[in-house]
Amino acid sequence: MGLLTEGSPLTWPETKERADFIRRHGIEQFISTYHTLRKRYAQENHLFHFKWGDEIEGTLVKFDHAKKTAKLLLKASTLLKQLAENEDDHEGAWHAEYGGHMVEGTPRQPYGCLVSHLETVEYSMRKRRDEVSKYLDSDSESFLMIGAFPRMGCRNFTEPPYTPDPVNSCSRSHFIPDEMISQHPRFKTLTRHVRQRRGEKVAINIPIFKDKNTPSPFVETVPDTDGEGGTNALPDHVYMDAMGFGMGLSCLQVTFQAWSLDEARNLYDHLATLCPIMLALSAASPLYRGYVTDVDCRWNVISASVDDRTKEERGERPLVNDRYRIAKSRYDSINSYLSYDGAAYNNIDLVVDEDLKKRMMSAGIDELLANHISHLFIRDPLVVMSHRIDLDDSKDTDHFENIQSTNWQTMRFKPPPGDAKDVGWRVEFRPMEIQLTDFENAAYVVFTALLTRVILSYNLNFLIPISKVDENMKNSQKRDAVKEQLFYFRKDVRGPVNSHSMNYDFNNHLIKKCNGLVPNGDGTHIREEALSPDDSYELMSVDTIVNGKPGVFPGVIHYIMKYINSLALDGQTCCTIHQYLQLISKRASGNLMTTAAWMRDFVTSHPTYQQDSVVSEEINYDLLMTCDTIAKGRHLDNRLSFRPRTCSRPRLCPAFKSKCDLSEK
Numbered sequence: 001m002g003l004l005t006e007g008s009p010l011t012w013p014e015t016k017e018r019a020d021f022i023r024r025h026g027i028e029q030f031i032s033t034y035h036t037l038r039k040r041y042a043q044e045n046h047l048f049h050f051k052w053g054d055e056i057e058g059t060l061v062k063f064d065h066a067k068k069t070a071k072l073l074l075k076a077s078t079l080l081k082q083l084a085e086n087e088d089d090h091e092g093a094w095h096a097e098y099g100g101h102m103v104e105g106t107p108r109q110p111y112g113c114l115v116s117h118l119e120t121v122e123y124s125m126r127k128r129r130d131e132v133s134k135y136l137d138s139d140s141e142s143f144l145m146i147g148a149f150p151r152m153g154c155r156n157f158t159e160p161p162y163t164p165d166p167v168n169s170c171s172r173s174h175f176i177p178d179e180m181i182s183q184h185p186r187f188k189t190l191t192r193h194v195r196q197r198r199g200e201k202v203a204i205n206i207p208i209f210k211d212k213n214t215p216s217p218f219v220e221t222v223p224d225t226d227g228e229g230g231t232n233a234l235p236d237h238v239y240m241d242a243m244g245f246g247m248g249l250s251c252l253q254v255t256f257q258a259w260s261l262d263e264a265r266n267l268y269d270h271l272a273t274l275c276p277i278m279l280a281l282s283a284a285s286p287l288y289r290g291y292v293t294d295v296d297c298r299w300n301v302i303s304a305s306v307d308d309r310t311k312e313e314r315g316e317r318p319l320v321n322d323r324y325r326i327a328k329s330r331y332d333s334i335n336s337y338l339s340y341d342g343a344a345y346n347n348i349d350l351v352v353d354e355d356l357k358k359r360m361m362s363a364g365i366d367e368l369l370a371n372h373i374s375h376l377f378i379r380d381p382l383v384v385m386s387h388r389i390d391l392d393d394s395k396d397t398d399h400f401e402n403i404q405s406t407n408w409q410t411m412r413f414k415p416p417p418g419d420a421k422d423v424g425w426r427v428e429f430r431p432m433e434i435q436l437t438d439f440e441n442a443a444y445v446v447f448t449a450l451l452t453r454v455i456l457s458y459n460l461n462f463l464i465p466i467s468k469v470d471e472n473m474k475n476s477q478k479r480d481a482v483k484e485q486l487f488y489f490r491k492d493v494r495g496p497v498n499s500h501s502m503n504y505d506f507n508n509h510l511i512k513k514c515n516g517l518v519p520n521g522d523g524t525h526i527r528e529e530a531l532s533p534d535d536s537y538e539l540m541s542v543d544t545i546v547n548g549k550p551g552v553f554p555g556v557i558h559y560i561m562k563y564i565n566s567l568a569l570d571g572q573t574c575c576t577i578h579q580y581l582q583l584i585s586k587r588a589s590g591n592l593m594t595t596a597a598w599m600r601d602f603v604t605s606h607p608t609y610q611q612d613s614v615v616s617e618e619i620n621y622d623l624l625m626t627c628d629t630i631a632k633g634r635h636l637d638n639r640l641s642f643r644p645r646t647c648s649r650p651r652l653c654p655a656f657k658s659k660c661d662l663s664e665k
Helices: 010-019 018-042 078-085 117-133 185-198 261-281 300-305 352-363 367-376 399-403 436-458 466-477 542-547 556-565 571-589 595-604 617-630 654-658
Strands: 049-066 069-073 092-096 102-106 141-143 204-207 237-240 252-257 412-414 427-430 487-490 502-504 511-512 518-519 525-527 537-540
Touching: 010 018, 010 185, 018 352, 018 399, 049 117, 049 436, 049 617, 069 427, 069 654, 078 092, 078 102, 078 117, 078 518, 092 117, 117 141, 117 436, 117 571, 141 617, 204 300, 252 436, 261 412, 261 427, 261 436, 261 466, 261 487, 261 542, 261 571, 352 367, 436 556, 436 571, 466 487, 487 542, 537 542, 542 556, 542 571, 556 571, 595 617
Parallel strands: none
Antiparallel strands: 049 069, 049 102, 049 141, 049 252, 092 102, 204 237, 252 427, 412 427, 487 537, 502 511, 518 525
């Protein structure tokens, strides 16, 4: 959830007054970081080893078995204190998240260069789940991996129960009490400042799933508060009015460290085109505010929940007080590619802060990267701590991270901290939804990690016009998108991206390098030629993209299998990886349900369901109890998954000593 700095936050008027100061110094901090790495590369020819890690966000739930209810359990702050007491003994590093019911866990040490590390992901996730569960009542409390709590915003949905205050609370919500928000000062301040900057409450409208007895039109009666509520709720939509409806959801993310700036930009671009595909494949969030909706994913819910654009910036009024028309929320898909090959596919208008762009270019930063950063910096800072204003721009990065970390896009391009000598340029893959089990989450993480190796090893070209990526993002969230929607994708991903060829092993070591790159003197390279956009893409199903179709496309898994077969893997490792790929393949083909499809089917097939799109207390209880038993391995629904026989082990397992580093290949 971005930069978590302790302290006393400034008010919104105080923050707004310092916005230009924060932006200017944030850019100076980025320039300093950029040149620090250039100098390090030039002096040491320093390359960073491939490291990576996942981030899982879990939901705390309280069950009352006698009353058949399930509530959000607001004890994350207590749990985090307990977890911190013995943190050195834990597999996970634990962090606060937006909701008082949420806990975020990452591996304490990143995964690394060994193929055997792919086998440790599931073990790490299971250990992290166990570390949290240790402090819960095993009979009535659970740590669930669900994207959205189905009855968030309904009456008494939290434990302990609280009443929303639409007049005096920081969100002014009719549905969510402030007590649901984490105790860290950042989160309530974010909530208040998004609303104050926007000039009104956020308005989230998600189309309702129309069943036999669903009213048509479906119209909610929402009280007007300061002229809001009744006017913001759209017919045939589920209305939500607070940041908590979005930032109180959970997800699955993966961060990869590249060996150089060039490679990070390359990965950023090619992974960006896969974001909509992976969102559709991982769809897991169809239920909101006690209703079945007609979407499968959380993305647009979160996007609207943090949309701080004013009416002028949204184009609803002429520009008078604000500087820009801004097409998207702070939480949305990326707006430009960063690599030289991707530049030709940047076909949407990019709004930038021209003064900040000129400053970066005068400091030796190329135009593509300067465009990206100056586009992020058209936004205002949202949370500024009173004691973190006057900083040393050569050492601190708070002002840069302040704005960088509140641009929540499908991909995040992450410079290293200024004082971290062992951290390189990173990219964060952000679209995926959290799955019920450790096996499923590990499968999606390992699949994504293998994609990075395949992209680099075979110099694959997934680039399409970025406007088509936006269209794909819209389609990826629709009901049953994985089976029903088509997505723009390249017909031939074998290239050419450019005129050079590189081959990488899993440790990111360059195996072969041919001509075609022009050295830039700082460890980066400029392409001699970039491919111009053409008709090399077409609409494909997720099944075709992942599994292939004769005469159309060989499938992404084809390239992953080719890569795996080129490695000297033992049978056990192969078996584990193949089971992960089998899950992805079956989800893509429709032979296994997505979590979203399974949840919708569970609700609409429940014996007490009235065919009215309502998720009752009893249905919610039964659904989450079933999710819990599935996650703990006590129940298997073979429409959703299969019984895995993976061999997942800790990284310190003695057997790993015999696993060769692929740099020896």
